[in-house]
Amino acid sequence: MEKQPGTKGFYHRSFVYAALSVSAGYLLLSKFLVGFKTDQLVLVFIFNALFFFSKATRKFILGFSIFIVYWILFDYMKAFPNYRYNMVHIQDLYEAEKHVFGISLHGLIVTPNEFWKANSSAFLDVLTGLFYLMWVPVPLAFAVYLFFKKKTEFVHFSLVFVWVNLLGFVVYYLFPAAPPWYVQTHGFNFIAGTPGNTAGLARFDQFFNITLFKGIYSKGSNVFAAMPSLHSSYPLIVVYYTLKNKLGGINIFFITVMVGIWFSAVYSSHHYCLDVLAGISCAILGIVSFQFLVKKAPLKHFVAYMVQKIA
Template identity: 50%
Template sequence: MSSTTITNISRINPMPVHRRLLLAGGISVAYLILSCFLIGFRPEQIFISGLFFVLYTVSKKTRNFLLTLMPFIVFWVIFDYMKAFPNYRFNTVHVGDLYALEKEYFGFNYRGTIHTINEFWALNRSTLLDVLNGFFYLCWMPVPISFAGYLFFKDRKAAIEFCLTFLLTNFVGFIGYYGYPAAPPWYIHEHGMVFNPATPGNVAGLAGFDHFFGVQIFHGLYAKSSNVFAAMPSLHAAYALVSVYYAYRKNVATGWKIFLTIVCLGTWFAALYTDHHYLIDVLVGILCATIGIALFRSVLLKSKAFSRFMRSYYQQVA
C-alpha cells in the first residue's frame, strides 16, 4: 500500500475523539508526573499541559498548529529539565579564564583601564537603553514562536523546517552548555572569580527595565533560571539569527524581514549591554545557529530517512 493511500485512509478515518482525549490526557499527566519527580511542581506546568491538551483535542486546525510548533514544546521541556542535571556537575565551570579571554581579544582602554564591552556599558547605562534592551531581550521566545505561527498560515512546510531547525540549534547549544560550562559577566561583577554552584539567577543589566516600568518581569524569569552557568553560547543570539535566515530564505513579507533583522541586531547588542553575555558568547551563539542551519539543510534534508520523516510530518499537519 502506497504512502498516499495510507494518508488518504487516515484522513477518511481520523482518530476517534475518545482516543484523542486519552492520548492528550495521558501525555499531559505523564509530563506533570515526570516534572514533579525531576524538578518539582510549578504552576506553569499546569498551563503547559493544559494548553497541550486543549490544542490537541479542540479541532483539527488547532491540533495541526500544535504539531507544527511541537519542536518549541520539546525544547522548553528539555530546557526546563536541565535544572535536574546542572552542567557544573559534568565539567569545570569557566569563570576567570573566559573573562581574561574576552579582555584579551575584545577589551579596550577606557579611562586608563582595560574594560570588556560589558564593563563599559555597566558604567554608562541610560534609561533609554535599559528600556530598549529589555524589550529586545523579551523577544527571545515570543518572536520566534510568532514567526512560526505566521509561517504556519503562509507556508506550512517552511514552518516545519523553521521549527525543526530551531530545535536542532538548541541541541547544538546544549552541547556547548555541558561541554563548556561558563559564568556570565554579571557573575564576576557580583561574586568574583570563585565558583559557587548555589548562585541564583540574576537580572543584572535588565533590572533597569523592571525598575522603569515598576514590574518584576525579569526578576521572575531569572529566579527560575535553568542554569546560571550556561552563558556559552548565547542562544538568544542564535534564535534571532535562525529567524532572520528563514525570513529571507522563504521570502516572507518585507515587514517581517525588517522586524526580525532589527530584533536580531538588537538582541546581540542587548546580550552585551545587559551583562548576560560576553561578545565571545554571542559569536559562538551565531556559530551555533550557523551549524544548526547547515546540519538541517545540508545533512538531514539530504538523508532519505529524514526526507521520509519530513513528508510524513507534513502530511500529518497539512
Template identity: 50%
Template sequence: MKKSNRSSVLNIEDTGFERFSVKNILGLVIFTPLFFFWYIKFIGLLPEHIMLYVLFVSTYFGNKFSREIILSFAIYVVYWAIYDSFRVFPNYEFNTVHIHQPYELDKALFGVNYQGQLLTLSEYFAKVHIPLFDVLAGIFYINWVPIPIALSLYFYLKKRPLFYSFAYCFVFVNFLGWIVYYAYPAAPPWYVAEHGFALDLHTQGSEAGLRYFDQILDVNLFKGMYVRNSNVFAAMPSLHSAFPLITLYYGLKAKLGWFNIFFVIFCLGIWGAAVYTSHHYVIDVLCGISVASLGIFLFDKFLDKKVQVMFAK
C-alpha cells in the first residue's frame, strides 16, 4: 500500500499537476469575491456569469488536461468578460453617437430605388424579406462565434502553434474594433427603423430582422440574445463580418483544403446576413473586413512570433 501511495505521489510530480496548492487556493480566495463583486455591483449577476465561474473553477481544479485547456482558452474568457463589461463604460459617454451620418452615407453609396424611393439595402430587405433567406440568415448569424471556436479547438488538438496564433489574432482584431466603437459610436440600421434619428440612450438591443427566424421556427433564440446586448451603438465596424475573415485566413494558412470553401461561404453568408437582417449597413461590413485585414497584417508582422515564444514548451 505504501508503495502504491508513493507511486501515486510520484505520478503527480511527474505530470506536474498539483490540484490544491497554496498558490491555487489563495488565487481562488482572491478571485471569487472580486468576480462576484464586479458582476453584482456593476453589471448585474446573470446565470451565464455563474456558469462561467463554475466552468472555470471546475476545469482548473479538475485534472491536468482540463487545466491546460481552460488556461489555453482563457484568452476567450477574457475577451468575453471585457465585452460584457462595456455596459459599465458605454461608448456614448466618450463620443457623439452617429445616427444620421452612417444612414445617409450608406444610402448614397449603396442605396436602391424601390417604388420611387431611395432606400438603404437594409430598408429594402426589411420590405421584401423571403422566409428561406430569413432562416439562412439566422443559421449564418448564430454561428459567428461557434465556428471560430470550433476551428480553435481543431487547432488546439492538431496544430497547437496555429491555435495560439488564431486565438490571439482573434482577440487582437476585436481590440482594434473596440477602439473604433469608442472613437465612432454608431447606430445600426434597425435603430433608425424603430426609433428614427433621435438619440435614446435607454434603448435595448433588438434582434431586428432575425425575429423572422424566431417566428418561422417558433423559438425565442435571437430575442433573448440581443436584449442583453451590452452596447447598442457599436455598429461600426461589424465584428460579425471580421470573425469569418479571420477564420478563412487561418483555414488557408493551415491548408485545410475543401473546408476553406465552407469558410468562404461562411464569410459571404455572414456579410449578407448582417445587411439583410438590418444589423449593419454595408459600410459597417466593409469596415469590419478592413479592421480584420489590418489586424491580421499587424498581428502577423509584429505579434505572432512573440505569442509563439510565450507559449513555446
C-alpha cells in the first residue's frame, strides 16, 4: 500500500470515510432539495474515482472541488426560486433596455434582441451557437492549464470564479429578472415555474438537426435569473488571468471568445445588453475585491493551504 513520508498513508481509513461521507451527504441532500438525477451519480462517481485512483488524481479533484461547489450551489437554486423572495422585473427591464439601447426597425424602436431576431442568419446562428458552447469548456480548459503550470494562479482563478458567481447569485435574489425570450413568448405577465427555453439557440439545433441546447436549457435552475449575465462574466475572468500571466498570442483567442459570448447572449435573446453589462461589472467587482481580500491574512493563508494540498 502506497505511503507518504510522515503521513498515515494515502488509503488511510480517514480518507475513505471523508470521501464516502461527503458523497452520501451530497446525494441525500440533493434528493431532499431537488430530487434524484443521474447527473448526481455521475458527479459522485467522477469525484470518488479520481479521489481514490492515485495521489495525483486526488490532488486534481481536490483542486477542482471549488468548481464542484459552484455547480452544486447553482443546482440547488432550483429549490429556492428567486421569484419567491422579490418581484420579478419584466416590463421595466424591457423598457429600460429599449430606452438605452433601442434600435430603429421599420419606424419602431426595438430592443437589440428584437432587432437581431428579425435579422438573423444561418451564419450568425451557427457562429453564436459555437461561441455560447464555449462558456464552460474555455474556463475549465484554462483552469486545467493553470493547475499544471501555475498552482497559485489556479487557486486564485478558481476562487475568483466562485466569488463572482456568489456575487451574481446575490443579485439574482435581490433583482429577479426575466430574459428577453420570456417577453417574446409570454409578454409582461409573470408565470411562476416557467421552464427554460432555448430561444434563439434553437436555430443552432435546427441547423444541425440536434437537440443540444434544448437538453442544456431544460435543466436550467431559474429562468428569472437573467441579470447579471454570468455567461458574460466568465470569459472576462479568463481574459484577465491570461493577460496577467502574459500568455502571448493565445490572448487574441480568449478576447475573441469573450466578445463573441457577449454578442451571442444578446443575439440569441437570452440576455439584454443591460444583463451583459451587469455581468461584466460583476466580474470586475469580483476580481478587484478578491485582489484586495487575498492580501489579508485569512484568505492569504487559505490560498497557501490550497496550494500546498494540490502541489
